[in-house]
Amino acid sequence: MRVALTTNVLAVPPTYFVVSHAQLLADHHHFESFSLLADVRDPSVTLPVHDFAPFAQLDPARRLYLAPFAGFAMAKGLIQYRPDLIHQHFATWSGPAIRAAGTLDVPLLTTLHGYDVRALAGPTRGAMNVWHRRNVRAIQKVSDRVLSVSKYLADEAIAVGFAPERLEVHYQGIDTAFFTPASDAAPVIEAPLISFVGALNSHKGPLDLVRASISLVATHDHRLRVIGAGPQEGILRDLADQHPHIELLGRVPKAVVRDTLRASRAMVLPSQESQGGREAAGLVLLEAQACGTPVIAYNSGGISEMMDAGTTGILVPERDVEGLAIAIREMLQMSNGERARLGAAARDFVVKERSLTNSAAELEQHYSEVLRSRL
Structure with a gap:
């Protein structure tokens, strides 16, 4: 299975959740990441990462202002990759994923993280808020499946119009092989x-x-x-x-x-x-x-x-x-x-x-179910 992971800004660290499941599933499937802007500074991230904001030689903070103009280039990159499935993180800035999924006629799965749902719940004012609402409404219509990172967020999403029959809770697991207790119990000399x-x-x-x-x-x-x-x-x-x-x-x-x-x-x-x-x-x-x-x-x-x-x-x-x-x-x-x-x-x-191992297995099941639903 070829999976395209898509998001607005991929910054690692601190936000590993876009790539962590893919890294664990990489022996069975091929993942590549596509974003308007990527700033990946952790060498443990080994999957291919593509970003499309111009002037790659600039500092990421300065390139961020140019990222909104890279949507068509990102959609073109996705189409050239020809994934079997596109997994969009955040319903905002989802235009490139939506365009590529439509052109290729492949499933689109979207994970909601919070502020994307709030874009619909809040007041409609300002050009950026209008833009976010338009993207989120489009995701509501075209996503084959929508994942929410908690039951709380799922309820919030349903309240603003997401279809409950296409919405599932998927807890984002963490790496329990990396985050482990200390191997020794050295006496604590300093204050707790x-x-x-x-x-x-x-x-x-x-x-x-x-x-x-x-x-x-x-x-x-x-x-x-x-x-x-x-x-x-x-x-x-x-x-x-x-x-x-x-x-x-x-x-x-x-x-x-x-x-x-x-x-x-x-x-x-x-x-x-x-x-x-x-x-x-x-x-x-x-x-x-x-x-x-x-x-x-x-x-x-x-x-x-x-x-x-x-x-x-x-x-x-x-x-x-x-x-x-x-x-x-x-x-x-x-x-x-x-x-x-x-x-x-x-x-x-x-x-x-809440382990990453369990979460990745659940995500793989979501991918398989969404692909089967298109057969």
Whole structure:
């Protein structure tokens, strides 16, 4: 089977989900990635990657402004590849995939990730929003099958007009062979570590975590490590300068993320409603649990589907900073035995319910079913 993976911008790291399943299935099928703009800096990504924004010699951040003009070139590249199936990630910027699928008369499968659904739920204003809505409406009409990364997002998609009979939930698994607990249990000399991994913006809620941490540190010694980049980085660095227990690492390689998750007493993700949208899934929660690290998160969007609340971590009401501090305190006060039991349950949950191996097998089944439906 020849599969074309299509998306607007392919940036690896941090977003591996477009290519991770393909890498695992590459022994049985041929995958190539097509995007308006690609910025792949991880040498472990071995499948062919094509992008079509002009001036390849420019920095990706500058080429991004030119990407919207590359749609016809991308469609032409897809047609020349002649895939058996096209798998579009995000319903926005889907024009090249739609044109190629129509020209070749091949199935089109689309994975929804969240902001594409919100494009239909929000107000119609501005040229870009109108453009996104047009793309998403087209995907609604022509996709042979639509996959949603959580039940929460599936319900949201149905509410804005996606046909339930063509919509399936497909959880994006994570690599449980890479994200593993530490091989040794070296004694912890420093204060226990609490971590955050994600975009530094109002949607992911790192400021709530920092405020909760500051309220606790005088009575419950700990370190807070924040990994990621985004618009709130400036204010977070100001707070880190004032509170030496806080460390900001910026963007880091995947192995550094894993080392941090392994070393953490808990990983915290206070994702919350922002501009009308909530977290569709939250794969970093799975990565932490696969490392044997319990998680704390706001009960927002599809987050509850990424953990077994009470068994692998703690859910806190959305925007409840005091509740977040209480949950962190509970983790800091746990005995080693209690934490080990929670960590083992967390690892077990991901291996059995959310592994990349299982997710890739399910995706392969979706591909086969969609192809058979065209016979």
